[in-house]
Amino acid sequence: MLGLIVRRFFQLLILLIGISLIVFMSMHLAPGDPAAIIGGPTASESDMEAIREDLGLNKPVLVQYFDYMKGVVQGDLGYSYQTNQAVTAAIITRFPNTFNLAIASMIVAVVIGVIAGIISAIKQNSWFDLSSTTIALAGISIPNFWLGSMLILVFSVTLGWLPVGGLNAPFYTLEGMKQLILPAITLGTASAAMIARMSRSTMLEVVRSDYIRTARAKGVKEKSVIWLHALRNAMIPVITVIGVNFGSLLGGTIITEQVFAINGIGRLMIDGIASRDFPVVQGTVLLVAALFVIVNLIVDIVYAMVDPRISYE
């Protein structure tokens, strides 16, 4: 297990170097001059030259890249062209919002997805099964921004139960939870649907297997047959789905944060892209990539804990 973690750590390093290089290059090669944006429409050519000089943009791209990476290893992601704020600091203030949103969505997705999938499977072809598979199909196809807008319309504007947007109260307070509910549902629905479908199909397979018959032949209570003997096996492929979904969920935070006016990494990234704020874009992309790898590591570890046949020796 330790070997796996060490190996993954090196993978993470290589991946981050690769991603940083790609992001760095594509930002610098893409049309749009940050100096022009910073200087504004009235800036003269010599003003812009001075800005480039100041930001180090006139050095060769590779030299700029190495300068940047030198900072990164020390935890310095550079300064925003727009606000002059340290990117590291900007990320640190916004990260908790995105993190809470992602975790809350994942909890929504896993709890609803697994429970609905399992009940669907053990009550195959019941009204519950039919409605849950139909809702799951809809859940996968509905775009996030539409679902988010509809939820706001119904629960915030019409019913007035929940706030329209924003995320500033701590998540453990009632206010914080109220703020988190709609974004978490918006972001978690597609994953919940995917997890429900996967749980249902693997559960259907597992309950027909020989070892489930063995468990019943031993006199195991039906509840334990399903929620212990079968669930543990059915979860093995579902864990992979959860891991993959966490990746797309991280991407989904961008839109969800826009819809619910949440000041998170996604908005930081979008604003950065719009204003050619290279350091901000690079910093946020690197963070998301790192998160992705870390989540996959966690998935691998959980996988090995659930399935004894897997060993990472």
Next chain:
Amino acid sequence: MEQLLDVQNLKIQFRTGEGKLSPVRDISFQVHKGETLCIVGESGCGKSITSLSLMGLLPANGEIAEESFIKLDSDELTGKSQDELRKLRGNRMSMIFQEPMTALNPVFTVGYQLREPLYIHQKLSRKEANQKAVELLDKVGIPDPKKRVKQYPHELSGGMRQRVMIAMALACKPSLLIADEPTTALDVTIQAQILDLIEDLKQEMDMGIIFVTHDMGVVAEIADRVMVMYAGEVVEIGEVEEIFNHPKHPYTQGLLASVPNVEDDEHTLESIPGTLPNVNEKIEGCRFHPRCPLATEQCRKQAPPIFHVNENHTSKCWLQEEANINDKSTTTS
């Protein structure tokens, strides 16, 4: 011998897309304490579902018909609730299956799976159950049981896993063990070891055993009595010597003729011509008559009842009636 299991008019029904099917009809038999009853018959004749129905483990679309009656010791099983049956399973009746490779849960240790029936039926503590699990593994001939209880099924060979299954089934000392082709998936030497083990444990625990098999060699080795099934019906039941030496039903005779004979090189293999009829196929008269070399007009028209050959031997065949009549006339004259 004391009677352990009494099955009367067992009929199994399945709800299917083609309507209600009864792949097993009107089966009656008994098992006594310390006795091995072998169930033989072609694939699909209903051996497995008969076994499963006794355990209350029929697939979700299956059920035992109203008119059936099953009694284990003094308890009537038919009419018991699902939960009452569950309390007997793994406790007073146990079952082992054909595929040792898939019959154990891959995500739990051997020890956990062995302790489970002890927790459920005997309310043992973890420590007591663990000690018992080690003893059980030792008893079924698994070396180094202390190490094995901590292992997962994938770390054990097929023969070992079947031994674990047997240990699990016998954990609570059941009075009835049902074994559905437990050695079919194993190679010959392992098969012989497992048969010996079952035989030893039967002696020791005075269990009744229902042993389902295709293999007449296995029957010869372990059976006390044999029940021959054809297309969901019992066609012949008798003591093993009787069945082998004086089979009465033409189907039993056909089955025995299709067994290779090691001692007799001249012996030619004859398989029974034709195939098992479909479950929902309507057949007038005896269900075996389309394949029977001795079928008469009567066989085509009227299903035979069960005739006694002697006290412990029955055959569901018109020929037996004839034989009985001839017998009577010879004894009276």
